[in-house]
Amino acid sequence: MTSGLWNISAPAWSPDSKQLSFISKQVEDEELDADLLYFTDIYSVRLGERDLFKVTDSSLAISQFSYSPDGQQLILIASDREYGSGSHNSLYAVPVHRGIPRPIAPQVDMQLGNAALGDMKSAGASPSPISDAHHPERGVYVLGTHNGDVDVYRIQDNGECKSVTGDGEKDVYQYTLTPDGSSLVIAALTAEHPGELYRVDIDSGEMFRLTRRNDEFMAELAVNVPVRVEFKSSDGWPLQGWLATPAIRDSNGKLPLILQIHGGPHAMYTGTYSHEMQTLVAQGYAVLWINPRGSMGYGQEFARACRGDFAGGDYRDLMEAVDYALATYDFLDASRLGVAGGSYGGVMTNWIVAHTHRFKAAVTQRCISNWLSMYGTSDIGISYVEGVIGGNPAENAEFLWSRSPLAHAHHIETPLLIMHGEQDYRTPIAQAEELYTTLKRYGKKTKLIRYPGSNHSLLKSGKPSLRIDSFEQVNAWFNQYLGNEEGEQ
Secondary structure, eight states, rough: OOOOSSSSEEEEEEEEESEEEEEEOOOOOTTTTTGGGOOEEEEETTOOOOOOEEESSSOOOEEEEEETTTSEEEEEEEETTTGGGOOOOEEEEEESSOOOOOOSTOOOOESSSSSSSSSSOOOOOOOOOEEEEOOGGGGGEEEEETTEEEEEEEEOTSOOOSSSSOOSSSSEEEEETTTTEEEEEEEEEEOOOOSEEEETTTTTTTEEEEOOOOOHHHHTTOOOOOEEEEETTTTSSSEEEEEESSSSOOTSSEEEEEEESSSSSSOOSSSSSOOOHHHHHHHHEEEEEEOOOOOOOOOOOHHHTTOOTTHHHHHHHHHHHOOOOOOTTTTTTEEEEEEEEEHHHHHHHHHHHOOOOOOEEEEEESSOOOOOHHHHHHTHHHHIIIIIOOOOOOHHHHHHHOGGGGGGGGOOSEEEEEETTTTOSOOTHHHHHHHHHHHHHOEEEEEEEEHHHHHHHHHSSSOHHHHHHHHHHHHHHHHHHHOOOTTOO
């Protein structure tokens, strides 16, 4: 039905099945560099015809869309990219034949879609939004990332926005309406369970569990449900995180603490079931994870707050989270601290151990060590380095080098385990190799593990045998340097 030197995604038929629409970026001006243009558009083709027509006006980066029940509008989830990758997705409507997208409920200060990170999701996020043809007055149903949870929200044209799936620790990643519109069926993680299916009554919000696929396996395990941790940063930002602790403590009653740092930076941790976190807790560690500034889920200003300030406020948030936990929970051992993270969390881990010696062991995964080389080798190098860090090698080389952990790696005293996939194009493996080489040159305690056939998603959706190996490697590293004096860890 289509052909051309461009890609398409998310094709959808109109309600009368006479028109197919899809998302595509098509740059007609050969003088323009498509990699520097971040918009995407909706194109349509009528059944039996070959000519495409462009519906939107190249003003938005559209990620998802659907037809309205009457077939007269397209409902878009899109970003205006005002703050680059730190910009919220919002809801828009545009006539099916052409037009300028109109904001729906622009006052809703929430990231639409699922921006939560987790290693127990059985699929990606559902296409969104969803409309009810029988009850169009109810508006549209969308996923919303907010305050440490992902729920289904109903947004109406008058601006009203309401959670349909209620409160509680939850990460909804798939959802659909029943044919009569009375219920949602969702796939969700909860604090105690990996992904299962639930039915949610639209009117009452009651949630009924439909599947129990993991119950037999989970009955053999001790799941350590985390508690929410909330405090204010030194400059007034409200911060949220979670602390998980094992039921059994060592002989002195103190627990070593591991700080986990998420990637993105514009993603979000939740308090739902994570095999990665549970595995560490099962080794006898308290595990702390928080959403520092730059995370989604806490409003647009919070999401953009780390841009151009790498190793500034985000670094302080993480250090203050550790300080808060140690001051609040007297069973944590300040002399046995570990830190770990992946992607942006990996570069933050590298930066942290290069600027403080308070951590006794560290693990950096799919990391960044050098913003100068990252710029020209990553699949998002230009937009990421210019947008998040704030410069490019031609004009800001000194600044980028000063913010590169590699420039400070000779100060690292913390034993550092480096883990990386060999087919990672987001943070190429050279980032790990540069760091490892420098650490070895200065006689530091380090180890590099390369995972063949693995990309940036190794720990979330990679080959199971390699994911198991990564858990075992992390456990062994922390046990070696954080174990108690009797070696019981």
